[in-house]
Amino acid sequence: xxxxxxxxxxxxxxxxxxxxxxxxxxxxxxxxxxxxxxxxxxxxxxxxxxxxxxxxxxxxxxxxxxxxxxxxxxxxxxxxxxxxxxxxxxxxxxxxxxxxxxxxxxxxxxxxxxxxxxxxxxxxxxxxxxxxxxxxxxxxxxxxxxxxxxxxxxxxxxxxxxxxxxxxxxxxxxxxxxxxxxxxxxxxxxxxxxxxxxxxxxxxxxxxxxxxxxxxxxxxxxxxxxxxxxxxxxxxxxxxxxxxxxxxxxxxxxxxxxxxxxxxxxxxxxxxxxxxxxxxxxxxxxxxxxxxxxxxxxxxxxxxxxxxxxxxxxxxxxxxxxxxxxxxxxxxxxxxx
Amino acid sequence: xxxxxxxxxxxxxxxxxxxxxxxxxxxxxxxxxxxxxxxxxxxxxxxxxxxxxxxxxxxxxxxxxxxxxxxxxxxxxxxxxxxxxxxxxxxxxxxxxxxxxxxxxxxxxxxxxxxxxxxxxxxxxxxxxxxxxxxxxxxxxxxxxxxxx
Amino acid sequence: xxxxxxxxxxxxxxxxxxxxxxxxxxxxxxxxxxxxxxxxxxxxxxxxxxxxxxxxxxxxxxxxxxxxxxxxxxxxxxxxxxxxxxxxxxxxxxxxxxxxxxxxxxxxxxxxxxxxxxxxxxxxxxxxxxxxxxxxxxxxxxxxxxxxxxxxxxxxxxxxxxxxxxxxxxxxxxxxxxxxxxxxxxxxxxxxxxxxxxxxxxxxxxxxxxxxxxxxxxxxxxxxxxxxxxxxxxxxxxxxxxxxxxxxxxxxxxxxxxxxxxxxxxxxxxxxxxxx
Numbered sequence: 001x002x003x004x005x006x007x008x009x010x011x012x013x014x015x016x017x018x019x020x021x022x023x024x025x026x027x028x029x030x031x032x033x034x035x036x037x038x039x040x041x042x043x044x045x046x047x048x049x050x051x052x053x054x055x056x057x058x059x060x061x062x063x064x065x066x067x068x069x070x071x072x073x074x075x076x077x078x079x080x081x082x083x084x085x086x087x088x089x090x091x092x093x094x095x096x097x098x099x100x101x102x103x104x105x106x107x108x109x110x111x112x113x114x115x116x117x118x119x120x121x122x123x124x125x126x127x128x129x130x131x132x133x134x135x136x137x138x139x140x141x142x143x144x145x146x147x148x149x150x151x152x153x154x155x156x157x158x159x160x161x162x163x164x165x166x167x168x169x170x171x172x173x174x175x176x177x178x179x180x181x182x183x184x185x186x187x188x189x190x191x192x193x194x195x196x197x198x199x200x201x202x203x204x205x206x207x208x209x210x211x212x213x214x215x216x217x218x219x220x221x222x223x224x225x226x227x228x229x230x231x232x233x234x235x236x237x238x239x240x241x242x243x244x245x246x247x248x249x250x251x252x253x254x255x256x257x258x259x260x261x262x263x264x265x266x267x268x269x270x271x272x273x274x275x276x277x278x279x280x281x282x283x284x285x286x287x288x289x290x291x292x293x294x295x296x297x298x299x300x301x302x303x304x305x306x307x308x309x310x311x312x313x314x315x316x317x318x319x320x321x322x323x324x325x326x327x328x329x330x331x332x333x334x335x336x337x
Numbered sequence: 338x339x340x341x342x343x344x345x346x347x348x349x350x351x352x353x354x355x356x357x358x359x360x361x362x363x364x365x366x367x368x369x370x371x372x373x374x375x376x377x378x379x380x381x382x383x384x385x386x387x388x389x390x391x392x393x394x395x396x397x398x399x400x401x402x403x404x405x406x407x408x409x410x411x412x413x414x415x416x417x418x419x420x421x422x423x424x425x426x427x428x429x430x431x432x433x434x435x436x437x438x439x440x441x442x443x444x445x446x447x448x449x450x451x452x453x454x455x456x457x458x459x460x461x462x463x464x465x466x467x468x469x470x471x472x473x474x475x476x477x478x479x480x481x482x483x484x485x486x
Numbered sequence: 487x488x489x490x491x492x493x494x495x496x497x498x499x500x501x502x503x504x505x506x507x508x509x510x511x512x513x514x515x516x517x518x519x520x521x522x523x524x525x526x527x528x529x530x531x532x533x534x535x536x537x538x539x540x541x542x543x544x545x546x547x548x549x550x551x552x553x554x555x556x557x558x559x560x561x562x563x564x565x566x567x568x569x570x571x572x573x574x575x576x577x578x579x580x581x582x583x584x585x586x587x588x589x590x591x592x593x594x595x596x597x598x599x600x601x602x603x604x605x606x607x608x609x610x611x612x613x614x615x616x617x618x619x620x621x622x623x624x625x626x627x628x629x630x631x632x633x634x635x636x637x638x639x640x641x642x643x644x645x646x647x648x649x650x651x652x653x654x655x656x657x658x659x660x661x662x663x664x665x666x667x668x669x670x671x672x673x674x675x676x677x678x679x680x681x682x683x684x685x686x687x688x689x690x691x692x693x694x695x696x697x698x699x700x701x702x703x704x705x706x707x708x709x710x711x712x713x714x715x716x717x718x719x720x721x722x723x724x725x726x727x728x729x730x731x732x733x734x735x736x737x738x739x740x741x742x743x744x745x746x747x748x749x750x751x752x753x754x755x756x757x758x759x760x761x762x
Contacts, residue, residue, distance in 0.1 A: 032717035033651055053715065054653075063653050064683035066481070137517050230523040232547070234657035236715040250682050252480070259481060263682045266655070271673050284552075320661050320713035321543070322515040322522035386698055387671070387679055390691050407754065417752035420761070421735070425701045425749065427760060428730040432633070432723065433694060434642025443762035456762060472642050476687040 004190040005158065005183075006166035011042040013183045017090050020182050022126075025059060026093040027052040036091065036098075047093045050136050051312060055242035056098035057105070059091065060121045063239070064263045067117075067249070071257035084117045090126045090179055096150040097141050097312035099129045101242030103153030107304045108245060117262070126179040129154035130167065135198045138313030140326050143204050146311055148197040156180060159194035168194045204329040205336075206297070206307060212336035213298040219290075223335060227328050228289035230321045235266030237315035237324065238292070243308045246272075267291050293328055344399055344464035346373045346457075347392040349384045351404035353411040354446045361450030369454040370461035373401065380404065382415030386426045389440060393473050399439045399464035401456070406444040416444075438463070439470060489601045490537040493564070493590055500562050502529040506588055507559040510548050512541040523548060537564065539594035544707035546572040547663030555586050562588035567602070567617060570610045571705040571740025572663045577607070578745045579703075581666055607743055618738040622706050626722050633722065645690070651716040652689040654682065658696060658720055661713035664703045671695060697723045702731040702748030705740050 005013070014024050018040070026045040028037045035054040039045055066082040102122065109118040132139075132148035141147060151157050155176030158167035169187060171177045180187070212218055238244040248265035251258050265272060268289075273282045282288050300308035309325060316324025350356045356377045362369060378384055381404030389400050402423070410416045423442055431437050441460050445453050487495075497509045513524035513534050521541045525548075526532060546569045548554075549561060565573070570589060577584045584607045591602030591610065604610055621627060633641055656672070659665040672680040672692060680695060681688035697720075704724045711721040731737040734757060737748040 030651065031647060032719070033715075035651075053717075064685055064688075069481070229525050230548070232657075232660040232713075234660035234713065235655035236653075236657045236713070239653045239655040240715055248682065250678075252678075252681055252683060261683050263684070264653070265682075269656070316516060318715040320657055320709070322520050324516070327516065387695060390694060391679070394687060394691065407758070414752065417754065417756070418750070420756055420758055421752050422749055423760070424734050424757065425727065425730055426698060428734075429694060429697055429701070429723075429727060431638070432641065432726045433645045433690070434636075434638045434640070436638050441762060442760055472639070472646075473687070476646075476685075476690070480683070480685045480687050 001189045001191055003169040003171075003187045004161070004166050004192060005169050005187050007164075009166075009183075009186045010045075012186050014039070014042045014092070016183050016186070017179065021088060022179070023087060023089040025089055025091045036094070045093055047130065050132070050134055050139070051095050051097070051314070053240070053314075053318065055101065055240055055312065055314060056091065056094055057101060057242050057245070059089075059125070060102060060118055061105075061245060061247075061264075064261055065117060067260045067262050069257075069259050070251075070253075072255070084120045086120060086124060088124050088126070089121075090128060092128045094127050094129045094154065095132060095312070096129050096146060096148055096152070096154070097139075097310040098242050099127050099153035100141075100146050100150055100310040101153070101312070102127070104243050104304075104306055104308055104310060105245055107306075108300075111304075126155045126175050127153060128156040128158060128176070128179075130158045130160065131194075131197050132200075133160050133195050133198055135200050136313075136317070138317040138324075138326065139198075139200045139311065140203050140313050141311035142200045143202045143326075143329070144206055144307055144309055144311040148200060159197075161192045162195045163192060164195075165192070168192075203326055204333040206329070208336040209329050209332045210297055210301060210307075212332050213294060218335075219294075223331070224290040225284075225286040227331055228286040228323070231268075231285045231289050231323055232321055233268050233270065233285045233288065234320065235264075235268045236318050236320070238266040238268055239264055240314040240318055242310055242312055242314075243296070267295070289323075289328075293325070293332075296325070297329070342465065342469055344372050344461060344467075344469070345397050346399040346401060346460060346464060347397040348373050348375045348401040348403065348457075349378060349381075349388055349392075350375055350401075350445075351381045351383075351411075351416075352377050352379055354405035354409060354444075355403040355453065357447035358445040358449045358453040361447065362454045363450075365450050367450060367454040369457040372461045372464075373457050380410065380412050380415035381419035382410075382412065384419060386422065389426070393435070393439075393470065394477065396474065396477065398467075398470045399441070399460060401441050401443065401460055403443040403445050403453075403456075406446055409446060434472075436467070436470075439467060489592065489599055490535070492601065493537055493592070494532045494535050496590060497526065497532045497535060497562065498529040500588060501526070501532065505560060506562040507557075508554075509535070509562045509564075509590075510545050511535045511564040511590070512537060512543075512545075537592060537599065539597045539599050541592075541594075542566075542708070543661075543712065544569045544572060544663055544705075544709050546576065546707075547661070547666075547709070549573075549582055549587065550576070550663070550666050555582055558586065560586050560588055562590055564590045564592065566593050566707070567591075567610065567613055568622075568705045568707040569663075570607055571614055571617075572707060573607050574614075574740040574743045574745065575664060575703055575705065575747075576666075577743035578740075578747060584743050611742060614741050615738075618732070618741070622725075626719065626725065629719065630722055630725055645693075646686060648718045649689040649693055650686045652684055652693065652718060653716060654684040654689065654692060655715060657713040657715060658710035658718075661709040662700070663707070663709070664700055664705075665696075671699075693718070693720075693723070697727055700724065701727040702735070702737055703739050704728060
């Protein structure tokens with residue numbers, strides 16, 4: 001016997017969480033594009049999506065975030081900080097890749113300096129992941145040693161029932177248990193079997209790729225140019241990626257008053273590494289693509305012992321020229337044999 | 338807000354004609370509405386549409402763009418180029434729902450001090466009737482507030 | 487022989503005779519619906535070329551890849567009529583010399599692939615001029631009509647909703663063959679003309695500036711619209727601006743390589759009914 005949340009009870013759950021002061025967030029369809037966003041009722045959720053177009057990271061690391069307001073008068077300089085908005089949240093219907101992505105970025109945001117914007121949101125969010133029963137050709141979590149039902153980064157894992165009527169509930173963390181205590185009476189004990197998770201074929205050998213990337217000889221390999229010839233240098237792969245975390249700090253306003261904001265930035269942009277002198281150490285798109293792959297599969301694991309990729313496949317799925325991590329690592333796998 | 342609405346109008350003008358016209362209005366002691374902030378540029382050809390967007394973004398309720406009459410341009414055809422650009426830009430603003438009636442265009446020569454004063458008065462009244470450019474003001478406010486999530 | 491076969495053979499001939507140093511075409515993508523740009527430099531690789539109605543992206547932008555045309559050698563490129571128009575615009579703006587380009591032309595009206603005669607831009611003049619009268623299939627006329635019927639407030643709300651999704655990844659800019667500026671206005675930071683922040687206000691600004699810079703230059707290839715990861719209907723703005731320059735100045739972008747750019751030219755009797 002396991003705990004089961006039946007789909008027809010979901011609306012009551014949402015209501016219960018909301019009345020307990022929690023913001024309920026989940027995958028929703030907006031005009032022509034899907035994303036994780038706050039909802040008022042369960043009917044707004046689209047739990048049939050393979051994966052929302054936009055990743056979960058925006059909920060923790062928004063594309064543009066005010067940090068402080070400043071004004072300068074004749075006699076003084078005033079600054080006032082913006083702290084991240086607080087309040088408990090429950091993210092219902094995350095995917096394992098998205099949730100893992102958050103866990104991958106945790107050590108980064110807490111490494112030498114603890115990013116309070118990130119951690120306040122992390123500490124106040126309960127992540128309820130639904131194991132995947134479908135995938136598309138771009139999914140690649142299994143190649144990254146994750147799975148459609150990975151628990152990394154999740155507080156609750158729901159497994160869809162075979163009869164499609166609800167989910168088996170696996171409570172993973174205290175935070176998850178706490179949130180589900182609020183709806184304990186809406187759950188039922190049952191023995192309905194869970195549907196099989198989707199099988200996602202392994203597309204490349206991540207370990208072999210890591211070895212190849214570590215070899216300094218390969219840094220200047222001709223491969224980088226060939227693989228990225230068609231890259232147009234937009235930032236959509238980085239901006240949709242659940243683990244890409246680069247940002248830029250910008251002052252918006254005039255000399256005497258304004259706002260300091262933290263905005264996403266992307267290693268795909270030429271401007272990313274442009275020096276004031278005009279010199280650009282990563283002057284070609286191939287150098288930028290190499291940086292992205294090296295960062296994710298060589299430098300990041302070197303420092304934090306995990307690949308900076310959770311295998312969601314958004315980079316390939318949304319790429320205007322059909323590039324992406326999958327193809328690059330497949331090619332590297334071939335080279336490393 | 339109990340104070341009556343006073344529109345903020347930004348005027349981008351060319352130095353050779355409209356600015357001189359404004360100067361004439363001043364030396365002629367003509368009174369006109371104090372709602373206008375004049376920005377002097379070398380030529381209407383120098384007025385990038387970006388200026389208009391920036392002015393709106395910084396809180397202007399109305400815009401005036403003014404320069405030499407056709408044929409009078411100090412640089413012979415800066416105003417002809419500007420005219421084409423405005424034509425296209427107006428269509429773009431209209432299509433994106435930014436009310437075109439808040440953006441006015443005029444030719445005012447160095448001799449037309451009276452036209453300048455009259456125009457400023459009438460534009461100020463027009464914009465006053467339209468009220469504050471709320472659509473943009475709301476978006477401006479949004480940029481100052483913490484993100485909702 | 488299928489058109490694909492025909493063009494593979496042509497590409498082989500061009501490469502093995504040394505007439506071109508590279509063929510830019512399409513190859514198989516990561517799934518059945520997708521095609522990806524392919525850069526071929528040897529005759530043996532030509533069998534990788536794919537050509538069918540799914541080959542929709544406009545490849546002309548790749549011709550401006552730094553250094554590609556600087557050795558004065560020639561490059562062949564697969565182009566639809568919009569692509570040829572783009573070549574003309576780029577040539578008119580002195581970005582490339584069309585003598586260096588060998589066009590491999592094709593089109594697929596209503597999904598049916600057909601080859602287009604000719605290899606230099608001049609040979610396409612009649613075809614392009616005829617296009618002036620035709621609204622492109624992808625233009626979204628219905629939606630456009632709907633937007634035009636809206637009140638300004640409704641239109642503002644419509645675009646506010648659309649632009650609020652923008653994440654400023656600049657895929658629209660990067661995918662566009664006309665966006666070749668070494669330093670885009672959004673990359674200028676002294677002064678910072680366009681905010682890097684992707685709040686709705688900044689997004690409005692970026693999208694308006696983008697559309698304005700493309701007015702009278704856009705050939706409606708749809709690269710930007712397809713590249714947008716959040717699916718903002720950029721084609722609608724592009725269509726509107728194309729209509730505007732056609733109606734106001736009888737200008738259709740890319741009819742010839744010597745065409746005067748519409749916003750860098752004027753007529754003394756241009757309309758000025760809106761000027762006080």
